[in-house]
Amino acid sequence: MAATPSNMMALGTLAPTFSLPNTLRDELVDFKMVKGEKGTLVAFICNHCPYVLHMVERFSEMSNSLMVRGIGVVAISSNDVENYPQDGPEHMRSFGKSHGFGFPYLYDESQEVARAYLAACTPDLFLFDQNDHCYYRGQFDPSRPGNGFEVNGEDLGRAVNDLLNGFPHPEPQIPSIGCNIKWKA
Numbered sequence: 339m340a341a342t343p344s345n346m347m348a349l350g351t352l353a354p355t356f357s358l359p360n361t362l363r364d365e366l367v368d369f370k371m372v373k374g375e376k377g378t379l380v381a382f383i384c385n386h387c388p389y390v391l392h393m394v395e396r397f398s399e400m401s402n403s404l405m406v407r408g409i410g411v412v413a414i415s416s417n418d419v420e421n422y423p424q425d426g427p428e429h430m431r432s433f434g435k436s437h438g439f440g441f442p443y444l445y446d447e448s449q450e451v452a453r454a455y456l457a458a459c460t461p462d463l464f465l466f467d468q469n470d471h472c473y474y475r476g477q478f479d480p481s482r483p484g485n486g487f488e489v490n491g492e493d494l495g496r497a498v499n500d501l502l503n504g505f506p507h508p509e510p511q512i513p514s515i516g517c518n519i520k521w522k523a
Contacts, residue, residue: 340517340518341482341515341516342458342459342515342516342517342518343458343459343513343514343515344457344458344459344462344475344476344477344513344514344515345456345457345458346456346475346476346511346513347455347456347464347472347475348472349471349472349473349475349507349511350471350472351471351472352470352471352472353369353378353380353464353466353470353471353472354369354451354454354455355368355369355370356368356369356414356444356446356451356454358414358444358445358446358451359427359444359445360442360443360444361427361428361430361431361434361443361444361445362430362431362434362435362439362442362443363442367412367442367444369412369470371442372410372411372412372441372442373410373470374404374405374408374409374410374411374468375408375468376407376408376409376468376501376502377408377409377410377465377466377467377468377473377498377501377502378409378410378411378412378465378466378470379401379404379409379410379411379412379463379464379465379466379494379498380412380414380455380463380464380466381397381401381411381412381413381414381461381462381463381464382413382414382415382416382452382455382457382459382460382461382462382463382519383397383413383414383415383460383461384415384416384417384422384425384460384517384519384520385415385424385425385429385430385433386422386424386425387460387461387516387517388483388517389459389460389461389482389483389515389516389517390460390461390516390517391483392481392482392483392489393461393478393479393481393489393491394437395437395489396478396489396490396491397461397478397491398437398438398439398440399438400491400494400495401413401439401440401441402438402439402440402441404498405440405441407498407502408502409465409498409501409502410441411441412441412442412443412444413434413439413441413442413443413444414443414444414445414446414451414452415430415443415444415445415446415460416446416449416451416452416457416519417460417519417520418449418520418521418522418523419447420522421520422520425520426445427445430443430445431443449519449521449522452519457519458518458519459514459515459516459517459518459519460516460517460519461478461514461516462475462514462516462519463475463476463477463478463494463514465494465497465498465501467501473497473501473507474494474497474501474507474508474511475511475514476493476494476497476511476512476513476514477493477494477512477513477514477515478491478493478494478514479491479492479493479494480492480493480512482515493511493512496508497511
């Protein structure tokens with residue numbers, strides 16, 4: 339399993355807009371629709387990556403609770419489904435439902451949204467403040483498949499708490515590590 343780190347979008351970058359199909363509800367969803375009153379989490383994930391599978395239960399649980407706290411949440415899959423059919427929209431629907439996603443799971447067929455966010459891996463997480471500026475980008479926590487660390491979302495959780503308490507963005511911000519996004523040829 340190859341490990342690819344995040345590209346680490348510059349802090350303060352304005353969130354790129356998008357309009358993508360939501361595989362869970364058969365509707366188009368744009369950034370404004372998922373934007374939270376106090377911030378927005380944009381997560382690039384996929385169905386088959388061992389790094390995503392390792393943290394998806396805790397990620398789903400935490401993301402669902404963030405929405406109650408005023409943080410909008412959206413997950414996006416940008417993988418090439420011709421070569422990775424398990425990441426296609428029909429599988430995304432069952433994956434999101436089986437893992438209790440209370441947030442949209444969008445399909446980025448053109449991969450333009452992943453490129454706009456400089457997403458490199460799954461999971462790749464971007465937390466934006468209430469004005470849509472990048473506040474945190476990095477790892478969910480230090481846990482990786484087989485390393486023995488607990489999956490607890492501590493890095494993302496700390497960033498969310500700092501954001502909600504009006505603190506400057508947390509430092510250090512450690513890149514996420516995961517499977518590379520499966521780019522089209």
